[in-house]
Amino acid sequence: MSETPYSIGEGPATRVSLSLPEGTAEAIRQRVGKREFSAFIAAAVERELRGQILDEYLADYERRQGPISEREQVRARQIFDEVFTEEGEWPAAS
Numbered sequence: 001m002s003e004t005p006y007s008i009g010e011g012p013a014t015r016v017s018l019s020l021p022e023g024t025a026e027a028i029r030q031r032v033g034k035r036e037f038s039a040f041i042a043a044a045v046e047r048e049l050r051g052q053i054l055d056e057y058l059a060d061y062e063r064r065q066g067p068i069s070e071r072e073q074v075r076a077r078q079i080f081d082e083v084f085t086e087e088g089e090w091p092a093a094s
Contacts, residue, residue: 009046013038054080 018041020028025037032040054077062068068076 008049009042050084 028037028040057080058068058073058076
């Protein structure tokens with residue numbers, strides 16, 4: 001692991017090994033081309049991580065404050081997106 005704490009989507013590129021079903025890999029290649037394959041995967045992983053961070057926050061909030069409605073959850077997601085778009089980054093993955 002790196003000593004520098006990078007936020008999601010930041011830092012130098014690093015090589016990782018990734019296994020995907022061939023059909024999934026081919027669908028990505030057809031959609032974005034071979035040259036953009038890694039960028040597509042990186043963006044998808046970043047979206048997933050951000051979603052998990054928000055889900056964890058909402059679950060923690062509900063444990064502390066009680067249930068929140070679906071409407072409130074949607075609004076929370078909008079607020080998170082707005083705040084982190086303005087800030088230019090999401091928090092570092094824990």
